Amino acid sequence: MGYKVVVVGATGNVGREMLNILEERAFPVDEIAALASRRSLGTEVSFGDKTLKTQDLDAFDFTGWDIALFAIGSDATKKYAPVAAKAGCIVIDNSSLYRYDPDVPLVVPEVNPEAVEGYSKKNIIANPNCSTAQMVVALKPLHDRAKIKRVVVSTYQSVSGSGKDGMDELWDQTKAVYNPTDEVAPKVYPKQIAFNVIPHIDVFLEDGSTKEEWKMVAETKKIVDSSIKVTATCVRVPVFVGHAEAINIETEEFLDEDEARDILREAPGIMVVDKREDGGYVTPVECVGDFATFISRIRQDSTIENGLNFWCVSDNLRKGAALNAVQIAETLGNRVLKKV
Numbered sequence: 001m002g003y004k005v006v007v008v009g010a011t012g013n014v015g016r017e018m019l020n021i022l023e024e025r026a027f028p029v030d031e032i033a034a035l036a037s038r039r040s041l042g043t044e045v046s047f048g049d050k051t052l053k054t055q056d057l058d059a060f061d062f063t064g065w066d067i068a069l070f071a072i073g074s075d076a077t078k079k080y081a082p083v084a085a086k087a088g089c090i091v092i093d094n095s096s097l098y099r100y101d102p103d104v105p106l107v108v109p110e111v112n113p114e115a116v117e118g119y120s121k122k123n124i125i126a127n128p129n130c131s132t133a134q135m136v137v138a139l140k141p142l143h144d145r146a147k148i149k150r151v152v153v154s155t156y157q158s159v160s161g162s163g164k165d166g167m168d169e170l171w172d173q174t175k176a177v178y179n180p181t182d183e184v185a186p187k188v189y190p191k192q193i194a195f196n197v198i199p200h201i202d203v204f205l206e207d208g209s210t211k212e213e214w215k216m217v218a219e220t221k222k223i224v225d226s227s228i229k230v231t232a233t234c235v236r237v238p239v240f241v242g243h244a245e246a247i248n249i250e251t252e253e254f255l256d257e258d259e260a261r262d263i264l265r266e267a268p269g270i271m272v273v274d275k276r277e278d279g280g281y282v283t284p285v286e287c288v289g290d291f292a293t294f295i296s297r298i299r300q301d302s303t304i305e306n307g308l309n310f311w312c313v314s315d316n317l318r319k320g321a322a323l324n325a326v327q328i329a330e331t332l333g334n335r336v337l338k339k340v
């Protein structure tokens, strides 16, 4: 006996990765349905060596299905997630809609797996923002040892974080740089993204920060510890897949860089690649298609008493979205549903 699983947004970047990862991790699937908008009705998507025809979300009946992995925008999620949840299907949602709802657990299985048990208030579990997910996997084991007081993070986020349209815009603008008659005006991004970096992701808030930066603050508090102070600067870079982060932490207790390296080596979901030589660190192109969050450049911050710097890289479509969602489904299966 396995699970009846629905992938919602199956034609998108995250939805396609969800199908790949369910298969790669041999998630016990009895039956699977791939849904998207009516525009994509009949579009074929791969699930292992099978081909699935995409169905229309609007016409789908969730009754009798166990788990729905949602990867559509917040507006469509607002309309359809409650329908699935009401039909008894547990929603694992990738949009930001439910992340800050006190009745919805926000889960990164390496950090707070027990939180899945709170799913039943709304029949919904939220997946964090891509930048938060990879960061908290690294923060948690260090916090357990030395209690993190403050985090200063700068992100270098790839265009796949803005969906298919963001990837197309980078591709088209890059080609147009060599062929100026094909110039492509910014549409997804407020400025040219090809050969550029943009210190602006999501909308501006009253205090001058952006919503993306606020998400990293609020989500770290909800997932790891509400006492941790976080300040973030989120930047879009012309990379297709893979987010990088320069992270500085200040801890209550002193944590030596060698001990931090050993702790991270043992931590779930983490691979440490940290040689102090040319190329002895991981960059976004090397993490694509991997499950791990990679940590490099671990070093003491000598400007404060108890400080460390490190570099954190992960595939944003995987740990930042699809992998984390499938891991939540696995945790839910093992702890709650127990069908297998």
Ligand SMILES: NC(=O)c1ccc[n+]([C@@H]2O[C@H](COP(=O)([O-])OP(=O)(O)OC[C@H]3O[C@@H](n4cnc5c(N)ncnc54)[C@H](OP(=O)(O)O)[C@@H]3O)[C@@H](O)[C@H]2O)c1
Residues within 6 Å of the ligand: 008, 009, 010, 011, 012, 013, 014, 015, 035, 036, 037, 038, 039, 040, 057, 058, 070, 071, 072, 073, 074, 076, 094, 095, 096, 128, 129, 130, 160, 161, 162, 163, 164, 165, 316, 317, 320, 321
């Ligand atoms: N990319 C990331 O790194 C990342 C990380 C964390 C969370 N997320 C979140 O995950 C969600 C999906 O992101 P993505 O990057 O996969 O976007 P995407 O590549 O643009 O794909 C969007 C998907 O949503 C479907 N969709 C849109 N509106 C719909 C509607 N009204 N009804 C049914 N299906 C609809 C699309 O179907 P059609 O093809 O039929 O239009 C497509 O399958 C977003 O909420 C995003 O914020 C993304």
